[in-house]
Amino acid sequence: MTHARPADDPIDRLATALLAAGSVEDVLSVAPPLLAAALGTPQPARVDLAGDASVASDDERRIPLVADGETLGAIALRDDAPDPARDEIVASLLATAISTRRRAAAEQERLLQEASGLRLDVVSMLSHEMRTPLASIKGYVSALRIEGASWDRETRDEFLRTIEEETDSLTRLVEEILESAAIDAGLPRLNIEPILIPKIVRRVIDRIGIQSDRHRFVAMFSSSFPIVEADAQRIEQVLTNLIDNAVKYSPDGGLVVVRGEVRAEEVIVSVVDQGIGIAPEYLNKLFERFFRASPEHRQHIVGTGLGLPISESLVRAHGGRIWAESAVGSGTTLSFTLPIHATAAGDD
Ligand code: ATP
Numbered sequence: 493m494t495h496a497r498p499a500d501d502p503i504d505r506l507a508t509a510l511l512a513a514g515s516v517e518d519v520l521s522v523a524p525p526l527l528a529a530a531l532g533t534p535q536p537a538r539v540d541l542a543g544d545a546s547v548a549s550d551d552e553r554r555i556p557l558v559a560d561g562e563t564l565g566a567i568a569l570r571d572d573a574p575d576p577a578r579d580e581i582v583a584s585l586l587a588t589a590i591s592t593r594r595r596a597a598a599e600q601e602r603l604l605q606e607a608s609g610l611r612l613d614v615v616s617m618l619s620h621e622m623r624t625p626l627a628s629i630k631g632y633v634s635a636l637r638i639e640g641a642s643w644d645r646e647t648r649d650e651f652l653r654t655i656e657e658e659t660d661s662l663t664r665l666v667e668e669i670l671e672s673a674a675i676d677a678g679l680p681r682l683n684i685e686p687i688l689i690p691k692i693v694r695r696v697i698d699r700i701g702i703q704s705d706r707h708r709f710v711a712m713f714s715s716s717f718p719i720v721e722a723d724a725q726r727i728e729q730v731l732t733n734l735i736d737n738a739v740k741y742s743p744d745g746g747l748v749v750v751r752g753e754v755r756a757e758e759v760i761v762s763v764v765d766q767g768i769g770i771a772p773e774y775l776n777k778l779f780e781r782f783f784r785a786s787p788e789h790r791q792h793i794v795g796t797g798l799g800l801p802i803s804e805s806l807v808r809a810h811g812g813r814i815w816a817e818s819a820v821g822s823g824t825t826l827s828f829t830l831p832i833h834a835t836a837a838g839d840d
């Protein structure tokens with residue numbers, strides 16, 4: 493250590509004590525006993541945070557405490573032989589200690605508020621998301637049970653179909669929440685095997701395609717598209733989320749293209765739609781949990797904001813990346829990469 497002062501220098505002792513102080517209150521309680529010694533005066537010194545540094549009382553000297561151009565207060569003391577060099581070091585130590593503790597406290601407060609606000613948002617969003625289908629199920633069941641009502645067969649079927657759909661959507665919501673919690677507990681365990689992505693894409697398109705006659709689906713994979721080492725079920729889940737979004741967020745229909753590209757070590761799979769698009773300021777938030785862009789559509793398009801964050805975790809677990817490109821009004825492309833050969837991250 494290249495230190496000019498001896499190890500038990502009072503300034504060092506003050507600095508060490510300040511370093512250990514966790515809060516502004518700690519600073520104010522550890523400082524005074526050490527201050528006088530550090531300033532080289534036999535009289536006690538005090539820290540005056542509220543006081544005006546420019547006004548000194550008759551027999552008191554005040555050393556202003558300034559950090560980042562802001563006057564925080566002053567050290568008030570009585571002494572006969574001021575040493576400006578010492579004053580400056582001690583005041584700057586003290587001012588820095590106070591201002592960093594203040595900043596840390598403010599930041600902590602902000603984080604706390606943000607976290608509790610977020611949790612409230614999530615809870616209110618979830619309860620809304622669950623209450624709507626529950627209310628609808630309850631309503632149709634009550635209608636079916638009305639004493640003396642004789643619904644014709646067609647009406648009855650329609651009621652029952654709605655109940656079935658709402659139950660499915662609740663089940664999906666619960667599954668997503670569970671999946672999301674499982675991912676929180678650690679990266680998902682992958683079952684890596686050689687998989688044929690074009691075949692999985694076909695299966696997902698067949699499954700989602702029957703739910704919409706306004707969309708056309710095209711899969712574009714060259715015949716030389718390689719076999720990839722990945723978890724078939726997880727990749728099917730990612731593709732389901734992306735293709736489901738492509739359909740959901742193009743309410744007027746259009747083309748949904750799923751295409752594959754091959755690079756040296758990886759493949760890129762993209763899902764391209766002609767839907768409502770995403771404003772640029774939302775693009776980097778899509779992968780945050782519960783985030784939903786396009787507020788003007790939220791009423792009509794159901795969703796929880798978990799599909800993309802789950803997809804990102806699954807792609808990342810394989811050692812790949814996922815990203816979005818979009819233009820409002822003309823469509824969105826969501827792409828992800830997968831290493832052709834399972835990486836250490838994906839191997840289990
Ligand atoms: P969930 O998938 O959990 O049912 P969700 O679809 O709202 O709900 P994500 O899939 O995570 O959630 O998508 C997050 C948000 O990103 C969506 O709410 C939507 O605003 C936007 N988004 C995602 N995909 C598209 C897309 N293809 N076109 C336009 N917006 C999209």
Ligand code: MG
Pocket residue numbers: 733736737795797798799800
């Ligand atoms: Mg989704």
